[in-house]
Amino acid sequence: MTATDSNSAELLPLSKNLYPNYRQPELVMVRGDGAEMWDLSGKRYLDLYAGIAVNTLGHAHPAIVSAISDQAASLMHVSNYYYTDKNLQLAEVLCRLAGMSRALFCNSGTEAIEALLKLSRRHFWNQGDKNRHRVIAFEKSFHGRTLGALTATGQAGYREGFGPIGGVTHVPFGDADAVSAAMGPDVAAILVEPIQGEGGVRPAPDGFLATLRKLADDHGALLIFDEVQTGVGRTGSFLAAHHFGVKADAVALAKALGGGVPIGAMLCQEKLADALPPGSHGSTFGGNPLCSAVALAVLRTLEKDDLMGQAKTKGEWLATKLTALQKKHPKHVAATRGIGLLQAVELADTVDARSVLGSLREKGLLLTLAGGQSLRFSPCLTVTTEQLGEGVDIVDQVLGELS
Ligand SMILES: Cc1ncc(COP(=O)(O)O)c(C=O)c1O
Incomplete structure:
Protein backbone atom coordinates (compact mmCIF):
# COMPACT_ATOMS: atom_id res chain seq x y z
CA MET A 1 0.00 0.00 0.00
CA THR A 2 1.37 3.43 -0.88
CA ALA A 3 0.03 6.84 0.02
CA THR A 4 -0.13 8.12 -3.57
CA ASP A 5 -1.63 6.81 -6.78
CA SER A 6 1.23 8.15 -8.95
CA ASN A 7 4.16 5.96 -10.00
CA SER A 8 7.90 6.65 -10.15
CA ALA A 9 7.90 6.85 -13.95
CA GLU A 10 5.46 9.77 -13.75
CA LEU A 11 6.99 11.48 -10.74
CA LEU A 12 10.77 11.32 -11.22
CA PRO A 13 10.83 13.44 -14.42
CA LEU A 14 9.28 16.27 -12.32
CA SER A 15 12.63 16.57 -10.52
CA LYS A 16 13.75 18.73 -13.47
CA ASN A 17 11.95 21.59 -11.71
CA LEU A 18 13.68 21.10 -8.36
CA TYR A 19 16.79 23.16 -7.75
CA PRO A 20 19.56 20.55 -8.07
CA ASN A 21 21.50 21.31 -4.88
CA TYR A 22 21.01 17.87 -3.32
CA ARG A 23 22.03 14.40 -4.44
CA GLN A 24 18.80 12.41 -4.14
CA PRO A 25 18.88 8.84 -5.50
CA GLU A 26 16.07 7.89 -7.89
CA LEU A 27 13.67 6.98 -5.11
CA VAL A 28 10.36 8.49 -4.04
CA MET A 29 9.50 7.97 -0.39
CA VAL A 30 5.81 7.78 0.40
CA ARG A 31 5.17 6.37 3.83
CA GLY A 32 6.73 5.83 7.24
CA ASP A 33 5.87 4.01 10.46
CA GLY A 34 8.15 4.29 13.50
CA ALA A 35 11.67 3.51 12.26
CA GLU A 36 10.52 2.11 8.93
CA MET A 37 9.90 3.80 5.61
CA TRP A 38 8.56 2.67 2.21
CA ASP A 39 9.22 3.96 -1.27
CA LEU A 40 6.79 4.15 -4.13
CA SER A 41 7.68 0.68 -5.39
CA GLY A 42 6.72 -0.77 -1.99
CA LYS A 43 10.31 -1.45 -0.90
CA ARG A 44 10.77 -1.23 2.88
CA TYR A 45 13.71 0.62 4.49
CA LEU A 46 14.98 0.62 8.04
CA ASP A 47 15.29 4.33 8.84
CA LEU A 48 18.11 4.85 11.33
CA TYR A 49 18.75 8.49 10.40
CA ALA A 50 15.27 9.86 11.21
CA GLY A 51 15.35 12.79 8.80
CA ILE A 52 18.79 13.82 10.19
CA ALA A 53 17.99 13.44 13.90
CA VAL A 54 14.55 15.00 13.57
CA ASN A 55 11.79 12.37 13.86
CA THR A 56 12.09 11.94 17.62
CA LEU A 57 9.00 9.73 17.93
CA GLY A 58 9.43 8.00 14.57
CA HIS A 59 7.12 8.31 11.58
CA ALA A 60 3.36 8.70 12.02
CA HIS A 61 3.39 8.60 15.84
CA PRO A 62 -0.22 8.89 17.07
CA ALA A 63 0.64 11.74 19.50
CA ILE A 64 1.96 13.82 16.60
CA VAL A 65 -0.85 12.87 14.24
CA SER A 66 -3.48 13.98 16.81
CA ALA A 67 -1.56 17.14 17.73
CA ILE A 68 -1.49 18.18 14.06
CA SER A 69 -5.10 17.36 13.29
CA ASP A 70 -6.51 18.83 16.54
CA GLN A 71 -4.53 22.04 16.18
CA ALA A 72 -5.27 22.41 12.45
CA ALA A 73 -8.95 22.09 13.29
CA SER A 74 -8.79 24.88 15.89
CA ASP A 305 7.52 7.20 27.89
CA ASP A 306 10.95 7.92 29.42
CA LEU A 307 12.47 8.21 25.96
CA MET A 308 15.58 9.86 27.39
CA GLY A 309 16.19 6.78 29.56
CA GLN A 310 15.57 4.63 26.49
CA ALA A 311 18.00 6.69 24.39
CA LYS A 312 20.64 6.06 27.05
CA THR A 313 20.18 2.29 27.31
CA LYS A 314 19.60 1.67 23.60
CA GLY A 315 22.52 3.98 22.79
CA GLU A 316 24.83 1.99 25.08
CA TRP A 317 23.63 -1.23 23.47
CA LEU A 318 24.28 0.19 19.98
CA ALA A 319 27.73 1.51 20.98
CA THR A 320 28.73 -2.00 22.17
CA LYS A 321 27.61 -3.52 18.87
CA LEU A 322 29.52 -0.87 16.89
CA THR A 323 32.69 -1.49 18.91
CA ALA A 324 32.36 -5.20 18.06
CA LEU A 325 31.93 -4.23 14.41
CA GLN A 326 35.21 -2.32 14.52
CA LYS A 327 36.97 -5.36 16.01
CA LYS A 328 35.55 -7.54 13.24
CA HIS A 329 36.49 -5.11 10.41
CA PRO A 330 39.68 -3.39 11.63
CA LYS A 331 40.79 -2.67 8.06
CA HIS A 332 37.62 -0.76 7.20
CA VAL A 333 36.57 0.85 10.50
CA ALA A 334 38.88 3.49 11.96
CA ALA A 335 36.84 4.36 15.08
CA THR A 336 33.40 4.34 16.65
CA ARG A 337 32.06 7.02 18.98
CA GLY A 338 28.96 8.78 20.23
CA ILE A 339 26.63 9.28 23.17
CA GLY A 340 23.12 7.84 23.44
CA LEU A 341 21.36 7.54 20.10
CA LEU A 342 23.88 9.67 18.23
CA GLN A 343 26.60 7.24 17.19
CA ALA A 344 29.13 7.04 14.37
CA VAL A 345 31.26 4.45 12.64
CA GLU A 346 34.24 6.22 11.14
CA LEU A 347 35.37 4.38 8.04
CA ALA A 348 39.04 4.10 7.13
CA ASP A 349 40.30 6.67 4.59
CA THR A 350 40.70 3.86 2.07
CA VAL A 351 36.92 3.21 2.07
CA ASP A 352 34.60 5.08 -0.30
CA ALA A 353 32.05 6.13 2.35
CA ARG A 354 29.47 7.44 -0.12
CA SER A 355 29.47 4.16 -1.99
CA VAL A 356 29.06 2.24 1.31
CA LEU A 357 26.05 4.45 2.07
CA GLY A 358 24.58 3.50 -1.32
CA SER A 359 25.16 -0.23 -0.70
CA LEU A 360 23.45 0.05 2.71
CA ARG A 361 20.46 1.70 1.06
CA GLU A 362 20.25 -1.03 -1.55
CA LYS A 363 20.06 -3.52 1.31
CA GLY A 364 17.33 -1.45 2.92
CA LEU A 365 19.21 0.57 5.57
CA LEU A 366 19.11 4.37 5.64
CA LEU A 367 21.96 6.20 7.41
CA THR A 368 23.74 9.52 6.73
CA LEU A 369 27.38 10.55 6.49
CA ALA A 370 28.97 12.96 8.95
CA GLY A 371 32.44 14.47 8.70
CA GLY A 372 32.96 12.86 5.29
CA GLN A 373 33.94 9.35 6.47
CA SER A 374 31.54 8.54 9.34
CA LEU A 375 28.35 6.52 9.03
CA ARG A 376 25.99 8.29 11.42
CA PHE A 377 23.20 6.58 13.38
CA SER A 378 20.60 9.12 14.57
CA PRO A 379 17.42 6.99 14.79
CA CYS A 380 14.11 7.92 16.36
CA LEU A 381 14.13 7.48 20.14
CA THR A 382 11.33 4.92 19.81
CA VAL A 383 13.54 2.58 17.75
CA THR A 384 13.74 -0.99 19.10
CA THR A 385 16.96 -2.88 19.87
CA GLU A 386 15.87 -5.43 17.25
CA GLN A 387 15.80 -2.67 14.64
CA LEU A 388 19.20 -1.36 15.76
CA GLY A 389 20.53 -4.93 15.58
CA GLU A 390 19.11 -5.35 12.08
CA GLY A 391 20.90 -2.12 11.04
CA VAL A 392 24.23 -3.23 12.52
CA ASP A 393 23.91 -6.59 10.71
CA ILE A 394 23.43 -4.82 7.37
CA VAL A 395 26.51 -2.62 8.00
CA ASP A 396 28.43 -5.80 8.95
CA GLN A 397 27.34 -7.45 5.68
CA VAL A 398 28.32 -4.45 3.51
CA LEU A 399 31.72 -4.06 5.22
CA GLY A 400 32.26 -7.79 4.74
CA GLU A 401 31.66 -7.41 1.01
CA LEU A 402 34.36 -4.70 0.64
CA SER A 403 37.48 -6.04 -1.02
C1 LIG B 1 24.63 21.51 15.13
C2 LIG B 1 23.77 22.11 14.06
N1 LIG B 1 23.50 23.42 14.09
C3 LIG B 1 22.71 23.99 13.16
C4 LIG B 1 22.17 23.25 12.13
C5 LIG B 1 21.29 23.91 11.11
O1 LIG B 1 19.98 23.47 11.28
P1 LIG B 1 18.90 23.61 10.09
O2 LIG B 1 19.32 22.70 9.01
O3 LIG B 1 17.60 23.24 10.74
O4 LIG B 1 18.91 25.03 9.67
C6 LIG B 1 22.44 21.89 12.06
C7 LIG B 1 21.90 21.06 10.96
O5 LIG B 1 22.37 19.99 10.67
C8 LIG B 1 23.26 21.29 13.05
O6 LIG B 1 23.56 19.99 13.03
Whole structure:
Protein backbone atom coordinates (compact mmCIF):
# COMPACT_ATOMS: atom_id res chain seq x y z
CA MET A 1 0.00 0.00 0.00
CA THR A 2 1.37 3.43 -0.88
CA ALA A 3 0.03 6.84 0.02
CA THR A 4 -0.13 8.12 -3.57
CA ASP A 5 -1.63 6.81 -6.78
CA SER A 6 1.23 8.15 -8.95
CA ASN A 7 4.16 5.96 -10.00
CA SER A 8 7.90 6.65 -10.15
CA ALA A 9 7.90 6.85 -13.95
CA GLU A 10 5.46 9.77 -13.75
CA LEU A 11 6.99 11.48 -10.74
CA LEU A 12 10.77 11.32 -11.22
CA PRO A 13 10.83 13.44 -14.42
CA LEU A 14 9.28 16.27 -12.32
CA SER A 15 12.63 16.57 -10.52
CA LYS A 16 13.75 18.73 -13.47
CA ASN A 17 11.95 21.59 -11.71
CA LEU A 18 13.68 21.10 -8.36
CA TYR A 19 16.79 23.16 -7.75
CA PRO A 20 19.56 20.55 -8.07
CA ASN A 21 21.50 21.31 -4.88
CA TYR A 22 21.01 17.87 -3.32
CA ARG A 23 22.03 14.40 -4.44
CA GLN A 24 18.80 12.41 -4.14
CA PRO A 25 18.88 8.84 -5.50
CA GLU A 26 16.07 7.89 -7.89
CA LEU A 27 13.67 6.98 -5.11
CA VAL A 28 10.36 8.49 -4.04
CA MET A 29 9.50 7.97 -0.39
CA VAL A 30 5.81 7.78 0.40
CA ARG A 31 5.17 6.37 3.83
CA GLY A 32 6.73 5.83 7.24
CA ASP A 33 5.87 4.01 10.46
CA GLY A 34 8.15 4.29 13.50
CA ALA A 35 11.67 3.51 12.26
CA GLU A 36 10.52 2.11 8.93
CA MET A 37 9.90 3.80 5.61
CA TRP A 38 8.56 2.67 2.21
CA ASP A 39 9.22 3.96 -1.27
CA LEU A 40 6.79 4.15 -4.13
CA SER A 41 7.68 0.68 -5.39
CA GLY A 42 6.72 -0.77 -1.99
CA LYS A 43 10.31 -1.45 -0.90
CA ARG A 44 10.77 -1.23 2.88
CA TYR A 45 13.71 0.62 4.49
CA LEU A 46 14.98 0.62 8.04
CA ASP A 47 15.29 4.33 8.84
CA LEU A 48 18.11 4.85 11.33
CA TYR A 49 18.75 8.49 10.40
CA ALA A 50 15.27 9.86 11.21
CA GLY A 51 15.35 12.79 8.80
CA ILE A 52 18.79 13.82 10.19
CA ALA A 53 17.99 13.44 13.90
CA VAL A 54 14.55 15.00 13.57
CA ASN A 55 11.79 12.37 13.86
CA THR A 56 12.09 11.94 17.62
CA LEU A 57 9.00 9.73 17.93
CA GLY A 58 9.43 8.00 14.57
CA HIS A 59 7.12 8.31 11.58
CA ALA A 60 3.36 8.70 12.02
CA HIS A 61 3.39 8.60 15.84
CA PRO A 62 -0.22 8.89 17.07
CA ALA A 63 0.64 11.74 19.50
CA ILE A 64 1.96 13.82 16.60
CA VAL A 65 -0.85 12.87 14.24
CA SER A 66 -3.48 13.98 16.81
CA ALA A 67 -1.56 17.14 17.73
CA ILE A 68 -1.49 18.18 14.06
CA SER A 69 -5.10 17.36 13.29
CA ASP A 70 -6.51 18.83 16.54
CA GLN A 71 -4.53 22.04 16.18
CA ALA A 72 -5.27 22.41 12.45
CA ALA A 73 -8.95 22.09 13.29
CA SER A 74 -8.79 24.88 15.89
CA LEU A 75 -6.07 27.50 15.30
CA MET A 76 -3.06 27.24 13.05
CA HIS A 77 -1.46 30.67 12.82
CA VAL A 78 -1.79 34.10 14.42
CA SER A 79 1.89 35.19 14.29
CA ASN A 80 3.35 36.72 17.41
CA TYR A 81 0.78 39.50 17.83
CA TYR A 82 -0.97 37.35 20.43
CA TYR A 83 -0.18 34.58 22.89
CA THR A 84 -1.50 31.11 22.11
CA ASP A 85 -2.08 28.35 24.63
CA LYS A 86 0.29 25.89 22.95
CA ASN A 87 3.11 28.39 22.59
CA LEU A 88 2.89 29.41 26.26
CA GLN A 89 2.78 25.79 27.43
CA LEU A 90 5.68 24.85 25.17
CA ALA A 91 7.87 27.65 26.52
CA GLU A 92 7.15 26.51 30.07
CA VAL A 93 7.95 22.81 29.48
CA LEU A 94 11.01 23.57 27.37
CA CYS A 95 12.56 25.98 29.87
CA ARG A 96 11.97 23.48 32.68
CA LEU A 97 13.61 20.59 30.79
CA ALA A 98 16.54 22.68 29.57
CA GLY A 99 17.07 24.56 32.84
CA MET A 100 16.63 27.91 31.10
CA SER A 101 14.37 30.88 31.70
CA ARG A 102 13.19 32.28 28.34
CA ALA A 103 12.34 30.78 24.94
CA LEU A 104 12.27 32.51 21.56
CA PHE A 105 10.83 30.42 18.74
CA CYS A 106 11.83 30.24 15.09
CA ASN A 107 11.61 27.72 12.24
CA SER A 108 14.97 25.97 11.92
CA GLY A 109 18.36 25.32 13.46
CA THR A 110 20.09 27.98 11.45
CA GLU A 111 17.52 30.55 12.62
CA ALA A 112 18.05 29.52 16.23
CA ILE A 113 21.78 30.14 15.72
CA GLU A 114 21.06 33.54 14.14
CA ALA A 115 19.05 34.40 17.24
CA LEU A 116 21.96 33.33 19.48
CA LEU A 117 24.45 35.42 17.51
CA LYS A 118 22.20 38.49 17.49
CA LEU A 119 21.43 38.04 21.19
CA SER A 120 25.15 37.92 22.02
CA ARG A 121 26.06 41.07 20.12
CA ARG A 122 23.02 43.04 21.18
CA HIS A 123 23.46 42.15 24.86
CA PHE A 124 26.79 43.99 24.99
CA TRP A 125 25.67 46.78 22.65
CA ASN A 126 22.76 47.52 24.99
CA GLN A 127 25.30 47.99 27.78
CA GLY A 128 27.32 50.49 25.69
CA ASP A 129 30.02 47.90 24.89
CA LYS A 130 29.84 48.44 21.13
CA ASN A 131 33.09 46.68 20.25
CA ARG A 132 32.13 43.26 21.57
CA HIS A 133 31.01 41.44 18.47
CA ARG A 134 33.60 38.75 17.74
CA VAL A 135 32.63 35.10 18.26
CA ILE A 136 34.96 32.18 18.96
CA ALA A 137 33.81 29.00 17.21
CA PHE A 138 35.47 25.71 16.33
CA GLU A 139 37.01 23.97 13.36
CA LYS A 140 34.80 21.16 11.99
CA SER A 141 31.73 22.78 13.58
CA PHE A 142 28.43 23.12 11.75
CA HIS A 143 25.98 25.84 12.73
CA GLY A 144 23.80 26.26 9.65
CA ARG A 145 23.76 27.93 6.27
CA THR A 146 22.31 31.43 6.51
CA LEU A 147 25.11 33.98 6.21
CA GLY A 148 25.35 34.58 9.98
CA ALA A 149 25.29 30.89 10.92
CA LEU A 150 27.60 30.09 8.00
CA THR A 151 30.12 32.58 9.36
CA ALA A 152 30.26 30.48 12.51
CA THR A 153 30.37 27.12 10.67
CA GLY A 154 33.98 25.93 10.86
CA GLN A 155 34.21 23.93 7.63
CA ALA A 156 35.61 25.71 4.59
CA GLY A 157 33.57 23.61 2.15
CA TYR A 158 30.28 25.09 3.36
CA ARG A 159 31.60 28.67 3.17
CA GLU A 160 33.34 28.47 -0.21
CA GLY A 161 32.11 31.06 -2.67
CA PHE A 162 29.90 32.92 -0.19
CA GLY A 163 32.43 35.43 1.11
CA PRO A 164 33.28 37.87 2.38
CA ILE A 165 31.94 36.84 5.76
CA GLY A 166 33.71 37.37 9.07
CA GLY A 167 33.60 38.25 12.72
CA VAL A 168 34.33 34.69 13.87
CA THR A 169 37.66 33.21 14.98
CA HIS A 170 37.86 29.43 14.47
CA VAL A 171 40.13 27.39 16.72
CA PRO A 172 40.66 23.61 16.97
CA PHE A 173 37.87 21.80 18.85
CA GLY A 174 39.15 20.64 22.23
CA ASP A 175 42.15 23.01 22.30
CA ALA A 176 41.64 25.13 25.42
CA ASP A 177 44.98 26.95 24.96
CA ALA A 178 43.94 28.05 21.48
CA VAL A 179 40.65 29.40 22.86
CA SER A 180 42.48 31.22 25.62
CA ALA A 181 44.87 32.80 23.11
CA ALA A 182 41.96 33.88 20.89
CA MET A 183 40.04 35.60 23.71
CA GLY A 184 40.01 39.39 23.95
CA PRO A 185 37.85 42.34 25.02
CA ASP A 186 36.03 42.23 21.67
CA VAL A 187 34.73 38.65 22.17
CA ALA A 188 30.97 38.53 22.69
CA ALA A 189 30.57 34.77 22.84
CA ILE A 190 32.10 31.32 22.56
CA LEU A 191 29.82 29.15 20.41
CA VAL A 192 30.21 25.38 20.67
CA GLU A 193 28.44 22.09 19.93
CA PRO A 194 28.88 19.84 23.01
CA ILE A 195 29.12 16.99 20.47
CA GLN A 196 30.11 18.05 16.96
CA GLY A 197 27.43 16.41 14.82
CA GLU A 198 28.15 17.17 11.16
CA GLY A 199 31.87 17.20 12.05
CA GLY A 200 31.68 13.42 12.57
CA VAL A 201 29.92 12.90 15.96
CA ARG A 202 32.81 14.12 18.14
CA PRO A 203 32.02 14.64 21.84
CA ALA A 204 33.89 17.48 23.55
CA PRO A 205 36.92 16.11 25.39
CA ASP A 206 36.64 15.77 29.18
CA GLY A 207 36.77 19.10 30.97
CA PHE A 208 36.72 21.16 27.75
CA LEU A 209 33.25 22.69 28.18
CA ALA A 210 34.00 23.52 31.83
CA THR A 211 37.17 25.31 30.68
CA LEU A 212 35.16 27.23 28.09
CA ARG A 213 32.74 28.25 30.84
CA LYS A 214 35.62 29.58 32.91
CA LEU A 215 37.27 31.39 29.98
CA ALA A 216 33.98 33.04 29.01
CA ASP A 217 33.40 34.16 32.61
CA ASP A 218 36.97 35.42 33.06
CA HIS A 219 36.67 37.54 29.91
CA GLY A 220 33.12 38.75 30.49
CA ALA A 221 31.88 36.91 27.37
CA LEU A 222 28.89 34.61 26.91
CA LEU A 223 29.03 30.83 26.49
CA ILE A 224 26.45 29.65 23.97
CA PHE A 225 25.69 26.06 22.98
CA ASP A 226 24.47 24.74 19.65
CA GLU A 227 22.33 21.72 20.59
CA VAL A 228 20.40 21.67 17.34
CA GLN A 229 21.53 18.10 16.66
CA THR A 230 22.20 16.88 20.19
CA GLY A 231 19.28 18.35 22.15
CA VAL A 232 15.82 17.05 23.08
CA GLY A 233 16.86 13.75 24.60
CA ARG A 234 18.89 12.21 21.79
CA THR A 235 21.96 11.60 23.93
CA GLY A 236 20.04 10.27 26.94
CA SER A 237 19.70 13.61 28.72
CA PHE A 238 17.60 16.56 27.58
CA LEU A 239 20.67 18.56 26.57
CA ALA A 240 24.00 16.92 25.74
CA ALA A 241 25.54 19.62 27.96
CA HIS A 242 23.89 17.91 30.93
CA HIS A 243 26.38 15.02 30.52
CA PHE A 244 29.23 17.49 30.97
CA GLY A 245 27.66 19.36 33.89
CA VAL A 246 28.14 22.75 32.24
CA LYS A 247 25.46 25.40 31.86
CA ALA A 248 25.45 27.81 28.93
CA ASP A 249 24.07 31.34 28.95
CA ALA A 250 21.94 30.47 25.94
CA VAL A 251 21.30 27.45 23.75
CA ALA A 252 19.92 26.71 20.27
CA LEU A 253 17.51 23.82 19.63
CA ALA A 254 15.65 22.65 16.51
CA LYS A 255 15.52 19.29 14.67
CA ALA A 256 14.13 16.82 17.27
CA LEU A 257 12.04 19.50 18.99
CA GLY A 258 9.38 19.39 16.28
CA GLY A 259 9.51 15.64 15.68
CA GLY A 260 9.17 16.40 11.95
CA VAL A 261 7.55 19.84 11.78
CA PRO A 262 9.84 22.87 11.40
CA ILE A 263 10.50 24.60 14.71
CA GLY A 264 13.61 25.96 16.37
CA ALA A 265 14.16 27.68 19.69
CA MET A 266 16.67 29.97 21.30
CA LEU A 267 16.64 29.48 25.08
CA CYS A 268 18.46 31.76 27.47
CA GLN A 269 19.00 32.57 31.10
CA GLU A 270 17.07 35.42 32.73
CA LYS A 271 20.02 37.82 32.63
CA LEU A 272 19.64 37.89 28.81
CA ALA A 273 15.88 38.47 28.81
CA ASP A 274 16.31 42.16 27.82
CA ALA A 275 19.00 41.60 25.20
CA LEU A 276 16.59 41.47 22.24
CA PRO A 277 13.89 44.07 22.96
CA PRO A 278 10.63 44.25 20.94
CA GLY A 279 11.34 45.07 17.31
CA SER A 280 14.98 43.89 17.39
CA HIS A 281 14.30 40.32 16.23
CA GLY A 282 11.32 38.23 15.18
CA SER A 283 9.70 35.79 12.77
CA THR A 284 6.29 35.61 11.10
CA PHE A 285 5.94 31.85 11.58
CA GLY A 286 8.16 31.27 14.63
CA GLY A 287 6.26 29.60 17.47
CA ASN A 288 3.02 29.19 15.55
CA PRO A 289 0.42 27.11 17.42
CA LEU A 290 0.61 24.19 14.95
CA CYS A 291 4.34 23.60 15.40
CA SER A 292 4.11 24.46 19.11
CA ALA A 293 1.35 21.86 19.60
CA VAL A 294 3.49 19.21 17.91
CA ALA A 295 6.62 20.15 19.88
CA LEU A 296 4.58 20.00 23.07
CA ALA A 297 3.35 16.52 22.12
CA VAL A 298 6.97 15.50 21.49
CA LEU A 299 8.12 16.76 24.89
CA ARG A 300 5.17 15.24 26.76
CA THR A 301 5.74 11.86 25.09
CA LEU A 302 9.46 12.13 25.81
CA GLU A 303 8.68 12.45 29.52
CA LYS A 304 5.71 10.06 29.67
CA ASP A 305 7.52 7.20 27.89
CA ASP A 306 10.95 7.92 29.42
CA LEU A 307 12.47 8.21 25.96
CA MET A 308 15.58 9.86 27.39
CA GLY A 309 16.19 6.78 29.56
CA GLN A 310 15.57 4.63 26.49
CA ALA A 311 18.00 6.69 24.39
CA LYS A 312 20.64 6.06 27.05
CA THR A 313 20.18 2.29 27.31
CA LYS A 314 19.60 1.67 23.60
CA GLY A 315 22.52 3.98 22.79
CA GLU A 316 24.83 1.99 25.08
CA TRP A 317 23.63 -1.23 23.47
CA LEU A 318 24.28 0.19 19.98
CA ALA A 319 27.73 1.51 20.98
CA THR A 320 28.73 -2.00 22.17
CA LYS A 321 27.61 -3.52 18.87
CA LEU A 322 29.52 -0.87 16.89
CA THR A 323 32.69 -1.49 18.91
CA ALA A 324 32.36 -5.20 18.06
CA LEU A 325 31.93 -4.23 14.41
CA GLN A 326 35.21 -2.32 14.52
CA LYS A 327 36.97 -5.36 16.01
CA LYS A 328 35.55 -7.54 13.24
CA HIS A 329 36.49 -5.11 10.41
CA PRO A 330 39.68 -3.39 11.63
CA LYS A 331 40.79 -2.67 8.06
CA HIS A 332 37.62 -0.76 7.20
CA VAL A 333 36.57 0.85 10.50
CA ALA A 334 38.88 3.49 11.96
CA ALA A 335 36.84 4.36 15.08
CA THR A 336 33.40 4.34 16.65
CA ARG A 337 32.06 7.02 18.98
CA GLY A 338 28.96 8.78 20.23
CA ILE A 339 26.63 9.28 23.17
CA GLY A 340 23.12 7.84 23.44
CA LEU A 341 21.36 7.54 20.10
CA LEU A 342 23.88 9.67 18.23
CA GLN A 343 26.60 7.24 17.19
CA ALA A 344 29.13 7.04 14.37
CA VAL A 345 31.26 4.45 12.64
CA GLU A 346 34.24 6.22 11.14
CA LEU A 347 35.37 4.38 8.04
CA ALA A 348 39.04 4.10 7.13
CA ASP A 349 40.30 6.67 4.59
CA THR A 350 40.70 3.86 2.07
CA VAL A 351 36.92 3.21 2.07
CA ASP A 352 34.60 5.08 -0.30
CA ALA A 353 32.05 6.13 2.35
CA ARG A 354 29.47 7.44 -0.12
CA SER A 355 29.47 4.16 -1.99
CA VAL A 356 29.06 2.24 1.31
CA LEU A 357 26.05 4.45 2.07
CA GLY A 358 24.58 3.50 -1.32
CA SER A 359 25.16 -0.23 -0.70
CA LEU A 360 23.45 0.05 2.71
CA ARG A 361 20.46 1.70 1.06
CA GLU A 362 20.25 -1.03 -1.55
CA LYS A 363 20.06 -3.52 1.31
CA GLY A 364 17.33 -1.45 2.92
CA LEU A 365 19.21 0.57 5.57
CA LEU A 366 19.11 4.37 5.64
CA LEU A 367 21.96 6.20 7.41
CA THR A 368 23.74 9.52 6.73
CA LEU A 369 27.38 10.55 6.49
CA ALA A 370 28.97 12.96 8.95
CA GLY A 371 32.44 14.47 8.70
CA GLY A 372 32.96 12.86 5.29
CA GLN A 373 33.94 9.35 6.47
CA SER A 374 31.54 8.54 9.34
CA LEU A 375 28.35 6.52 9.03
CA ARG A 376 25.99 8.29 11.42
CA PHE A 377 23.20 6.58 13.38
CA SER A 378 20.60 9.12 14.57
CA PRO A 379 17.42 6.99 14.79
CA CYS A 380 14.11 7.92 16.36
CA LEU A 381 14.13 7.48 20.14
CA THR A 382 11.33 4.92 19.81
CA VAL A 383 13.54 2.58 17.75
CA THR A 384 13.74 -0.99 19.10
CA THR A 385 16.96 -2.88 19.87
CA GLU A 386 15.87 -5.43 17.25
CA GLN A 387 15.80 -2.67 14.64
CA LEU A 388 19.20 -1.36 15.76
CA GLY A 389 20.53 -4.93 15.58
CA GLU A 390 19.11 -5.35 12.08
CA GLY A 391 20.90 -2.12 11.04
CA VAL A 392 24.23 -3.23 12.52
CA ASP A 393 23.91 -6.59 10.71
CA ILE A 394 23.43 -4.82 7.37
CA VAL A 395 26.51 -2.62 8.00
CA ASP A 396 28.43 -5.80 8.95
CA GLN A 397 27.34 -7.45 5.68
CA VAL A 398 28.32 -4.45 3.51
CA LEU A 399 31.72 -4.06 5.22
CA GLY A 400 32.26 -7.79 4.74
CA GLU A 401 31.66 -7.41 1.01
CA LEU A 402 34.36 -4.70 0.64
CA SER A 403 37.48 -6.04 -1.02
C1 LIG B 1 24.63 21.51 15.13
C2 LIG B 1 23.77 22.11 14.06
N1 LIG B 1 23.50 23.42 14.09
C3 LIG B 1 22.71 23.99 13.16
C4 LIG B 1 22.17 23.25 12.13
C5 LIG B 1 21.29 23.91 11.11
O1 LIG B 1 19.98 23.47 11.28
P1 LIG B 1 18.90 23.61 10.09
O2 LIG B 1 19.32 22.70 9.01
O3 LIG B 1 17.60 23.24 10.74
O4 LIG B 1 18.91 25.03 9.67
C6 LIG B 1 22.44 21.89 12.06
C7 LIG B 1 21.90 21.06 10.96
O5 LIG B 1 22.37 19.99 10.67
C8 LIG B 1 23.26 21.29 13.05
O6 LIG B 1 23.56 19.99 13.03
